[in-house]
Amino acid sequence: MTYIKDGAAIYKESFAIIRREADLSAFPPNLSRVVVRMIHACGQTDLPALVQASPDAARAGIDALAAGAPILCDAHMVANGVTRTRLPAQNEVLCTLRDPRTPDLAAQLQTTCSAAALELWRDHLAGSVVVIGNAPTALFHLLEMLAHGAPHPALIIGIPVGFVGAAESKQALADSTLNIPFLTVHGRRGGSAIAAAAVNALASEQE
Amino acid sequence: MTYIKDGAAIYKESFAIIRREADLSAFPPNLSRVVVRMIHACGQTDLPALVQASPDAARAGIDALAAGAPILCDAHMVANGVTRTRLPAQNEVLCTLRDPRTPDLAAQLQTTCSAAALELWRDHLAGSVVVIGNAPTALFHLLEMLAHGAPHPALIIGIPVGFVGAAESKQALADSTLNIPFLTVHGRRGGSAIAAAAVNALASEQE
Numbered sequence: 404m405t406y407i408k409d410g411a412a413i414y415k416e417s418f419a420i421i422r423r424e425a426d427l428s429a430f431p432p433n434l435s436r437v438v439v440r441m442i443h444a445c446g447q448t449d450l451p452a453l454v455q456a457s458p459d460a461a462r463a464g465i466d467a468l469a470a471g472a473p474i475l476c477d478a479h480m481v482a483n484g485v486t487r488t489r490l491p492a493q494n495e496v497l498c499t500l501r502d503p504r505t506p507d508l509a510a511q512l513q514t515t516c517s518a519a520a521l522e523l524w525r526d527h528l529a530g531s532v533v534v535i536g537n538a539p540t541a542l543f544h545l546l547e548m549l550a551h552g553a554p555h556p557a558l559i560i561g562i563p564v565g566f567v568g569a570a571e572s573k574q575a576l577a578d579s580t581l582n583i584p585f586l587t588v589h590g591r592r593g594g595s596a597i598a599a600a601a602v603n604a605l606a607s608e609q610e
Numbered sequence: 611m612t613y614i615k616d617g618a619a620i621y622k623e624s625f626a627i628i629r630r631e632a633d634l635s636a637f638p639p640n641l642s643r644v645v646v647r648m649i650h651a652c653g654q655t656d657l658p659a660l661v662q663a664s665p666d667a668a669r670a671g672i673d674a675l676a677a678g679a680p681i682l683c684d685a686h687m688v689a690n691g692v693t694r695t696r697l698p699a700q701n702e703v704l705c706t707l708r709d710p711r712t713p714d715l716a717a718q719l720q721t722t723c724s725a726a727a728l729e730l731w732r733d734h735l736a737g738s739v740v741v742i743g744n745a746p747t748a749l750f751h752l753l754e755m756l757a758h759g760a761p762h763p764a765l766i767i768g769i770p771v772g773f774v775g776a777a778e779s780k781q782a783l784a785d786s787t788l789n790i791p792f793l794t795v796h797g798r799r800g801g802s803a804i805a806a807a808a809v810n811a812l813a814s815e816q817e
Contacts, residue, residue, distance in 0.1 A: 404782060406750050406775050408721040413747070417773040445652075446771045446798030480803065483690045514615040540620070543613050564653045564803075566624040568613050575611060591653030594803045596687065596771075 417443055418610055424448040433461035437586070437604040444600035445592070455577050456586040460558060463584035464605035467532050467557035473497055474602060475524050475556070477517055477563075478537035484599025485534075489607040494532075499523040518544035529554035532605070535561045536598025539568030542576060549581050559585040560601050564593035624650055625817055631655040640668035644793070644811040651807035652799070662784050663793040667765060670791035671812035674739050674764035680704055681809060682731050682763070684724055684770075685744035691806025692741075696814040701739075706730040725751035736761035739812070742768045743805025746775030749783060756788050766792040767808050771800035 407413050418439055425448040427435045434456055442450050457463075468474075471492040476482040482498040490496075499505060499520040509519035517538030524531075525548075533556045535542045542561045549555065561576040563569045573587045586601060614620050625646055632655040634642045641663055649657050664670075675681075678699040683689040689705040697703075706712060706727040716726035724745030731738075732755075740763045742749045749768045756762065768783040770776045780794045793808060 404750055404754060406747065406778065408725065408747055410722045410724075410747075413722070413774045420773045443772065444801065446773065446776065446800060480687050480690050480806075483687050484802075515617045515620070517617075518615065540613065540615060540617075543611055547611060565650065566627040566653065567620045569653065571613065593653060594651065594801075595691075596801045596803060599687075 414610060421448060425451055427451055430454075430456075431458070431461070433465065434586075436608070436610075437461055437601050440600040440604035441588070441597045444596040445594075450588065450592070450597075453589045453592060454587070455589060457584045460584045460586045461605065464532055464558040464560075464586075464602075467530060468492065468494055468606050470530070472557055473527050473531045475527055475531050475533045477520070477535045477541040478595055480595035481534050481536040481598050484536075484595055484603075486603050486606070489603050489609065491606060494606075495527075497524070497527060514544060515540040517541045521545055521548060525553060528556055531556045532602065533559045533561075534598050534602055535559075535563055536593065536595040537563055539563045539565060539572040542572040543568065546572075546575055546579060546581075549579075549583070555581070555583050557584065558605075559583055560598055561585060561587045562593035562598040562601070564591065566591060569593060621817060628655060633658055637661075637663075638665070638668070640672065643815070643817075644668055644671075644808050647807040647811035648795070648804045651803040652801075657795065657799070657804075660796045660799060661794070662796060664791045667791045667793045668812065671739055671765040671767075671793075671809075674737060675699065675701055675813050677737070679764055680734050680738045682734055682738050682740045684727070684742045684748040685802055687802035688741050688743040688805050691743075691802055691810075693810050693813070696810050696816065698813060701813075702734075704731070704734060721751060722747040724748045728752055728755060732760060735763055738763040739809065740766045740768075741805050741809055742766075742770055743800065743802040744770055746770045746772060746779040749779040750775065753779075753782055753786060753788075756786075756790070762788070762790050764791065765812075766790055767805055768792060768794045769800035769805040769808070771798065773798060776800060
Protein backbone atom coordinates (compact mmCIF):
# COMPACT_ATOMS: atom_id res chain seq x y z
CA MET A 404 0.00 0.00 0.00
CA THR A 405 1.21 3.48 -0.82
CA TYR A 406 0.66 6.19 1.75
CA ILE A 407 2.57 8.98 3.48
CA LYS A 408 4.49 7.61 6.46
CA ASP A 409 6.27 10.78 7.55
CA GLY A 410 4.45 12.22 10.54
CA ALA A 411 5.65 15.78 9.97
CA ALA A 412 4.62 15.66 6.30
CA ILE A 413 1.19 14.33 7.28
CA TYR A 414 0.64 17.20 9.71
CA LYS A 415 1.80 19.76 7.17
CA GLU A 416 -0.44 18.42 4.42
CA SER A 417 -3.39 18.10 6.80
CA PHE A 418 -3.12 21.70 7.95
CA ALA A 419 -2.72 22.87 4.35
CA ILE A 420 -5.93 21.09 3.35
CA ILE A 421 -7.77 22.60 6.32
CA ARG A 422 -6.56 26.12 5.51
CA ARG A 423 -7.61 25.62 1.88
CA GLU A 424 -11.10 24.36 2.68
CA ALA A 425 -12.15 26.05 5.91
CA ASP A 426 -13.45 29.59 6.19
CA LEU A 427 -11.30 31.04 8.95
CA SER A 428 -11.92 34.66 8.01
CA ALA A 429 -13.88 35.40 11.19
CA PHE A 430 -10.88 34.75 13.44
CA PRO A 431 -7.74 36.70 14.29
CA PRO A 432 -4.50 34.83 13.40
CA ASN A 433 -3.80 33.46 16.88
CA LEU A 434 -7.33 32.06 17.16
CA SER A 435 -7.25 30.83 13.58
CA ARG A 436 -4.36 28.51 14.49
CA VAL A 437 -6.47 27.13 17.32
CA VAL A 438 -9.48 26.51 15.09
CA VAL A 439 -7.28 24.74 12.51
CA ARG A 440 -6.19 22.26 15.17
CA MET A 441 -9.77 21.80 16.37
CA ILE A 442 -10.80 20.98 12.79
CA HIS A 443 -7.87 18.57 12.54
CA ALA A 444 -9.19 16.72 15.59
CA CYS A 445 -12.67 16.12 14.18
CA GLY A 446 -12.07 15.95 10.43
CA GLN A 447 -14.74 18.54 9.65
CA THR A 448 -13.96 21.81 7.91
CA ASP A 449 -17.43 23.23 8.61
CA LEU A 450 -16.57 23.62 12.30
CA PRO A 451 -15.70 27.36 12.15
CA ALA A 452 -19.36 28.32 11.72
CA LEU A 453 -20.01 26.89 15.20
CA VAL A 454 -16.96 28.37 16.92
CA GLN A 455 -17.40 31.40 19.17
CA ALA A 456 -14.67 32.96 21.27
CA SER A 457 -14.16 36.20 23.10
CA PRO A 458 -11.74 38.50 21.23
CA ASP A 459 -9.02 37.94 23.82
CA ALA A 460 -9.46 34.17 24.18
CA ALA A 461 -6.35 32.98 22.34
CA ARG A 462 -4.12 35.65 23.90
CA ALA A 463 -5.45 34.82 27.38
CA GLY A 464 -4.79 31.11 26.90
CA ILE A 465 -1.32 31.55 25.40
CA ASP A 466 -0.23 33.93 28.17
CA ALA A 467 -1.71 31.84 30.98
CA LEU A 468 0.00 28.67 29.80
CA ALA A 469 3.30 30.49 29.30
CA ALA A 470 2.97 31.77 32.87
CA GLY A 471 2.54 28.22 34.16
CA ALA A 472 -1.25 28.04 34.55
CA PRO A 473 -2.64 24.63 35.46
CA ILE A 474 -4.95 22.95 32.95
CA LEU A 475 -8.14 21.75 34.64
CA CYS A 476 -9.96 19.04 32.65
CA ASP A 477 -13.41 17.56 33.21
CA ALA A 478 -12.49 14.17 31.73
CA HIS A 479 -9.45 11.94 31.63
CA MET A 480 -9.70 11.71 27.84
CA VAL A 481 -9.24 15.48 27.68
CA ALA A 482 -6.28 15.36 30.06
CA ASN A 483 -4.83 12.52 28.03
CA GLY A 484 -5.18 14.47 24.80
CA VAL A 485 -2.98 17.31 26.05
CA THR A 486 0.45 16.77 24.51
CA ARG A 487 2.80 17.24 27.45
CA THR A 488 5.83 18.06 25.27
CA ARG A 489 3.99 21.09 23.85
CA LEU A 490 3.38 22.68 27.27
CA PRO A 491 5.54 25.77 27.78
CA ALA A 492 5.96 25.52 31.55
CA GLN A 493 5.50 21.88 32.49
CA ASN A 494 1.97 22.96 33.36
CA GLU A 495 0.04 20.71 35.70
CA VAL A 496 -2.81 18.84 33.97
CA LEU A 497 -5.50 18.06 36.54
CA CYS A 498 -8.60 15.87 36.32
CA THR A 499 -10.44 15.18 39.57
CA LEU A 500 -13.14 12.91 38.16
CA ARG A 501 -11.69 9.79 39.78
CA ASP A 502 -10.73 11.50 43.02
CA PRO A 503 -12.09 9.34 45.88
CA ARG A 504 -14.02 12.34 47.24
CA THR A 505 -15.93 12.93 43.98
CA PRO A 506 -18.74 10.33 44.37
CA ASP A 507 -19.59 11.63 47.85
CA LEU A 508 -19.62 15.20 46.59
CA ALA A 509 -21.93 14.16 43.74
CA ALA A 510 -24.36 12.50 46.16
CA GLN A 511 -24.24 15.50 48.49
CA LEU A 512 -24.76 18.05 45.68
CA GLN A 513 -27.23 15.79 43.84
CA THR A 514 -25.40 16.18 40.57
CA THR A 515 -23.17 14.14 38.26
CA CYS A 516 -19.64 13.09 39.21
CA SER A 517 -18.41 15.19 36.27
CA ALA A 518 -19.94 18.30 37.84
CA ALA A 519 -19.08 17.48 41.45
CA ALA A 520 -15.43 16.89 40.53
CA LEU A 521 -15.11 20.63 39.83
CA GLU A 522 -15.59 21.38 43.53
CA LEU A 523 -12.06 20.01 43.95
CA TRP A 524 -10.74 22.63 41.52
CA ARG A 525 -11.43 25.60 43.82
CA ASP A 526 -7.82 25.99 45.00
CA HIS A 527 -6.55 25.77 41.41
CA LEU A 528 -9.07 27.92 39.54
CA ALA A 529 -7.46 31.37 39.77
CA GLY A 530 -5.66 32.07 36.50
CA SER A 531 -6.10 28.49 35.24
CA VAL A 532 -7.06 27.19 31.83
CA VAL A 533 -10.31 25.26 32.25
CA VAL A 534 -11.06 22.65 29.59
CA ILE A 535 -14.48 21.02 29.52
CA GLY A 536 -14.64 18.54 26.67
CA ASN A 537 -17.15 16.02 27.84
CA ALA A 538 -19.91 16.85 30.31
CA PRO A 539 -22.50 19.62 29.90
CA THR A 540 -23.22 19.34 33.64
CA ALA A 541 -19.57 20.22 34.34
CA LEU A 542 -19.86 23.41 32.29
CA PHE A 543 -23.16 24.34 33.96
CA HIS A 544 -21.62 23.66 37.37
CA LEU A 545 -18.56 25.77 36.57
CA LEU A 546 -20.79 28.72 35.64
CA GLU A 547 -22.70 28.29 38.90
CA MET A 548 -19.49 28.17 40.95
CA LEU A 549 -18.25 31.33 39.23
CA ALA A 550 -21.58 33.09 39.72
CA HIS A 551 -21.21 32.31 43.42
CA GLY A 552 -17.78 33.87 43.64
CA ALA A 553 -15.29 31.14 42.75
CA PRO A 554 -11.91 32.49 41.53
CA HIS A 555 -11.76 33.27 37.83
CA PRO A 556 -9.81 31.12 35.39
CA ALA A 557 -7.78 32.89 32.69
CA LEU A 558 -9.67 31.04 29.95
CA ILE A 559 -12.63 28.68 29.73
CA ILE A 560 -12.54 26.20 26.86
CA GLY A 561 -16.10 24.91 27.05
CA ILE A 562 -16.74 22.26 24.41
CA PRO A 563 -18.89 19.49 25.89
CA VAL A 564 -20.58 17.16 23.40
CA GLY A 565 -24.00 15.61 23.26
CA PHE A 566 -27.74 15.76 23.13
CA VAL A 567 -28.84 16.84 26.60
CA GLY A 568 -27.53 20.14 27.90
CA ALA A 569 -24.53 20.47 25.59
CA ALA A 570 -25.92 23.22 23.37
CA GLU A 571 -27.60 24.89 26.35
CA SER A 572 -24.50 24.90 28.57
CA LYS A 573 -22.37 26.33 25.76
CA GLN A 574 -24.95 29.03 25.07
CA ALA A 575 -24.92 29.87 28.80
CA LEU A 576 -21.13 30.21 28.61
CA ALA A 577 -21.38 32.54 25.62
CA ASP A 578 -24.15 34.56 27.29
CA SER A 579 -22.34 34.81 30.62
CA THR A 580 -21.62 38.29 31.97
CA LEU A 581 -18.65 37.08 34.03
CA ASN A 582 -16.23 38.67 31.57
CA ILE A 583 -13.93 35.63 31.46
CA PRO A 584 -12.30 34.82 28.10
CA PHE A 585 -13.91 31.74 26.56
CA LEU A 586 -13.84 29.47 23.54
CA THR A 587 -16.72 27.24 22.53
CA VAL A 588 -18.28 25.20 19.71
CA HIS A 589 -22.02 25.77 19.65
CA GLY A 590 -24.57 23.00 19.28
CA ARG A 591 -24.16 19.30 19.94
CA ARG A 592 -20.70 18.82 18.53
CA GLY A 593 -17.62 18.94 20.70
CA GLY A 594 -15.74 16.42 22.74
CA SER A 595 -12.42 15.64 24.31
CA ALA A 596 -10.39 15.56 21.09
CA ILE A 597 -11.51 19.00 19.95
CA ALA A 598 -11.04 20.44 23.44
CA ALA A 599 -7.57 18.97 23.85
CA ALA A 600 -6.63 20.18 20.37
CA ALA A 601 -7.46 23.75 21.41
CA VAL A 602 -5.12 23.43 24.41
CA ASN A 603 -2.38 21.96 22.24
CA ALA A 604 -2.66 24.86 19.80
CA LEU A 605 -2.47 27.44 22.60
CA ALA A 606 0.45 25.66 24.26
CA SER A 607 2.87 25.92 21.35
CA GLU A 608 3.10 27.66 17.99
CA GLN A 609 4.69 24.59 16.49
CA GLU A 610 2.49 22.97 13.88
CA MET B 611 -29.68 27.47 36.06
CA THR B 612 -32.09 24.64 35.39
CA TYR B 613 -30.73 21.47 33.84
CA ILE B 614 -30.84 17.71 34.34
CA LYS B 615 -28.27 16.63 36.93
CA ASP B 616 -29.07 12.92 37.04
CA GLY B 617 -26.47 11.05 35.01
CA ALA B 618 -28.71 8.06 34.31
CA ALA B 619 -31.56 10.31 33.16
CA ILE B 620 -29.19 12.22 30.88
CA TYR B 621 -28.01 8.99 29.23
CA LYS B 622 -31.56 7.75 28.81
CA GLU B 623 -32.80 10.99 27.27
CA SER B 624 -29.70 11.24 25.03
CA PHE B 625 -30.17 7.75 23.63
CA ALA B 626 -33.91 8.40 23.13
CA ILE B 627 -33.12 11.53 21.10
CA ILE B 628 -30.58 9.61 19.01
CA ARG B 629 -33.02 6.76 18.31
CA ARG B 630 -35.69 9.30 17.34
CA GLU B 631 -33.47 11.27 14.96
CA ALA B 632 -30.99 8.79 13.50
CA ASP B 633 -31.73 6.37 10.69
CA LEU B 634 -30.51 3.06 12.12
CA SER B 635 -32.56 0.90 9.74
CA ALA B 636 -29.50 -0.44 7.94
CA PHE B 637 -28.14 -2.16 11.05
CA PRO B 638 -29.08 -5.33 12.92
CA PRO B 639 -30.08 -4.67 16.58
CA ASN B 640 -26.72 -5.53 18.14
CA LEU B 641 -24.90 -3.21 15.75
CA SER B 642 -27.57 -0.53 16.12
CA ARG B 643 -26.72 -0.27 19.84
CA VAL B 644 -23.09 0.28 18.88
CA VAL B 645 -23.91 3.00 16.36
CA VAL B 646 -26.14 4.77 18.92
CA ARG B 647 -23.18 5.04 21.28
CA MET B 648 -20.90 6.21 18.46
CA ILE B 649 -23.41 8.97 17.67
CA HIS B 650 -23.55 9.85 21.35
CA ALA B 651 -19.79 10.35 21.34
CA CYS B 652 -19.76 12.85 18.48
CA GLY B 653 -23.16 14.55 18.77
CA GLN B 654 -24.06 13.91 15.15
CA THR B 655 -27.07 11.88 14.11
CA ASP B 656 -25.99 11.76 10.47
CA LEU B 657 -23.16 9.36 11.32
CA PRO B 658 -25.01 6.14 10.27
CA ALA B 659 -24.66 7.01 6.58
CA LEU B 660 -20.88 6.71 6.99
CA VAL B 661 -20.84 3.55 9.08
CA GLN B 662 -19.93 0.26 7.44
CA ALA B 663 -19.50 -3.03 9.24
CA SER B 664 -19.31 -6.66 8.28
CA PRO B 665 -22.53 -8.51 9.14
CA ASP B 666 -20.86 -10.38 12.01
CA ALA B 667 -18.97 -7.39 13.45
CA ALA B 668 -21.01 -6.80 16.60
CA ARG B 669 -21.33 -10.50 17.39
CA ALA B 670 -17.59 -11.00 16.91
CA GLY B 671 -16.77 -8.11 19.22
CA ILE B 672 -19.26 -9.08 21.92
CA ASP B 673 -18.08 -12.69 21.96
CA ALA B 674 -14.39 -11.81 21.89
CA LEU B 675 -14.68 -9.41 24.82
CA ALA B 676 -16.78 -11.89 26.79
CA ALA B 677 -14.07 -14.48 26.19
CA GLY B 678 -11.43 -12.13 27.60
CA ALA B 679 -9.92 -10.71 24.41
CA PRO B 680 -7.41 -7.92 24.92
CA ILE B 681 -8.27 -4.50 23.49
CA LEU B 682 -5.39 -3.13 21.41
CA CYS B 683 -5.55 0.66 20.96
CA ASP B 684 -3.49 2.90 18.69
CA ALA B 685 -3.74 5.92 21.00
CA HIS B 686 -3.86 6.56 24.72
CA MET B 687 -7.01 8.65 24.30
CA VAL B 688 -8.73 5.57 22.87
CA ALA B 689 -7.48 3.39 25.72
CA ASN B 690 -8.58 6.03 28.19
CA GLY B 691 -12.06 6.17 26.69
CA VAL B 692 -12.70 2.49 27.32
CA THR B 693 -14.85 2.33 30.46
CA ARG B 694 -13.16 -0.37 32.55
CA THR B 695 -16.26 -1.13 34.62
CA ARG B 696 -18.14 -2.13 31.43
CA LEU B 697 -15.58 -4.77 30.44
CA PRO B 698 -16.96 -8.30 30.87
CA ALA B 699 -13.69 -10.08 31.67
CA GLN B 700 -11.34 -7.46 33.09
CA ASN B 701 -9.95 -7.37 29.58
CA GLU B 702 -6.47 -5.97 29.14
CA VAL B 703 -6.41 -2.58 27.40
CA LEU B 704 -3.10 -2.13 25.64
CA CYS B 705 -1.52 0.89 23.96
CA THR B 706 2.12 0.59 22.96
CA LEU B 707 2.56 4.11 21.57
CA ARG B 708 4.75 5.22 24.46
CA ASP B 709 6.65 1.95 24.75
CA PRO B 710 10.37 2.82 24.83
CA ARG B 711 10.97 0.54 21.82
CA THR B 712 8.48 2.38 19.60
CA PRO B 713 10.62 5.33 18.42
CA ASP B 714 13.43 2.98 17.35
CA LEU B 715 10.96 0.77 15.50
CA ALA B 716 9.54 3.84 13.75
CA ALA B 717 13.01 4.92 12.62
CA GLN B 718 13.85 1.41 11.47
CA LEU B 719 10.57 0.94 9.57
CA GLN B 720 10.56 4.55 8.34
CA THR B 721 7.01 5.10 9.49
CA THR B 722 5.13 6.96 12.21
CA CYS B 723 5.32 5.97 15.87
CA SER B 724 1.58 5.25 15.71
CA ALA B 725 2.19 2.64 13.01
CA ALA B 726 5.42 1.22 14.45
CA ALA B 727 3.76 0.71 17.84
CA LEU B 728 1.63 -2.03 16.27
CA GLU B 729 4.72 -4.21 15.81
CA LEU B 730 4.57 -4.68 19.59
CA TRP B 731 1.05 -6.10 19.28
CA ARG B 732 2.11 -9.27 17.45
CA ASP B 733 1.93 -11.53 20.50
CA HIS B 734 -1.50 -10.15 21.43
CA LEU B 735 -3.22 -9.98 18.03
CA ALA B 736 -4.83 -13.43 17.84
CA GLY B 737 -8.49 -13.09 18.79
CA SER B 738 -8.07 -9.53 20.01
CA VAL B 739 -10.27 -6.48 19.51
CA VAL B 740 -8.19 -3.90 17.63
CA VAL B 741 -9.28 -0.28 18.01
CA ILE B 742 -7.71 2.36 15.80
CA GLY B 743 -9.21 5.74 16.61
CA ASN B 744 -6.47 8.13 15.72
CA ALA B 745 -3.82 7.37 13.11
CA PRO B 746 -4.50 6.38 9.50
CA THR B 747 -0.91 5.10 9.31
CA ALA B 748 -1.71 2.65 12.12
CA LEU B 749 -4.65 1.23 10.18
CA PHE B 750 -2.58 0.97 6.98
CA HIS B 751 0.22 -0.72 8.92
CA LEU B 752 -2.20 -3.18 10.52
CA LEU B 753 -3.50 -4.20 7.10
CA GLU B 754 0.08 -4.70 5.90
CA MET B 755 0.98 -6.81 8.93
CA LEU B 756 -2.11 -8.97 8.36
CA ALA B 757 -1.37 -9.30 4.64
CA HIS B 758 2.05 -10.58 5.64
CA GLY B 759 0.63 -13.25 7.92
CA ALA B 760 0.18 -11.65 11.33
CA PRO B 761 -2.41 -13.43 13.53
CA HIS B 762 -6.00 -12.33 12.98
CA PRO B 763 -7.87 -10.21 15.53
CA ALA B 764 -11.51 -11.10 16.24
CA LEU B 765 -12.62 -7.61 15.24
CA ILE B 766 -11.04 -4.50 13.76
CA ILE B 767 -12.61 -1.21 14.80
CA GLY B 768 -10.90 1.10 12.32
CA ILE B 769 -12.00 4.69 12.83
CA PRO B 770 -9.01 7.01 12.38
CA VAL B 771 -9.79 10.68 11.83
CA GLY B 772 -8.32 13.30 9.57
CA PHE B 773 -7.38 14.68 6.21
CA VAL B 774 -4.44 12.60 5.01
CA GLY B 775 -4.99 8.87 4.67
CA ALA B 776 -8.00 8.55 6.96
CA ALA B 777 -10.59 8.00 4.24
CA GLU B 778 -8.14 5.90 2.22
CA SER B 779 -7.12 3.62 5.09
CA LYS B 780 -10.74 3.01 6.04
CA GLN B 781 -11.63 2.22 2.44
CA ALA B 782 -8.71 -0.23 2.38
CA LEU B 783 -10.11 -1.88 5.51
CA ALA B 784 -13.56 -2.19 3.94
CA ASP B 785 -12.07 -3.52 0.68
CA SER B 786 -9.79 -6.00 2.42
CA THR B 787 -10.16 -9.66 1.49
CA LEU B 788 -8.76 -10.85 4.83
CA ASN B 789 -12.24 -11.85 5.98
CA ILE B 790 -11.84 -10.30 9.43
CA PRO B 791 -14.94 -8.69 10.97
CA PHE B 792 -14.62 -4.90 10.91
CA LEU B 793 -16.40 -1.69 11.83
CA THR B 794 -15.57 1.67 10.29
CA VAL B 795 -16.79 5.21 9.67
CA HIS B 796 -15.98 6.26 6.12
CA GLY B 797 -14.49 9.60 5.20
CA ARG B 798 -12.60 12.05 7.37
CA ARG B 799 -14.66 11.74 10.51
CA GLY B 800 -13.71 9.42 13.34
CA GLY B 801 -11.51 9.70 16.36
CA SER B 802 -10.81 8.29 19.75
CA ALA B 803 -14.18 9.11 21.32
CA ILE B 804 -16.19 7.37 18.57
CA ALA B 805 -13.82 4.39 18.57
CA ALA B 806 -13.91 4.00 22.35
CA ALA B 807 -17.70 4.35 22.31
CA ALA B 808 -17.92 1.38 19.96
CA VAL B 809 -15.87 -0.72 22.38
CA ASN B 810 -18.00 0.40 25.32
CA ALA B 811 -21.16 -0.61 23.49
CA LEU B 812 -19.78 -4.04 22.65
CA ALA B 813 -18.50 -4.56 26.18
CA SER B 814 -21.86 -4.32 27.93
CA GLU B 815 -25.53 -4.18 27.02
CA GLN B 816 -26.12 -1.63 29.77
CA GLU B 817 -27.13 1.74 28.41
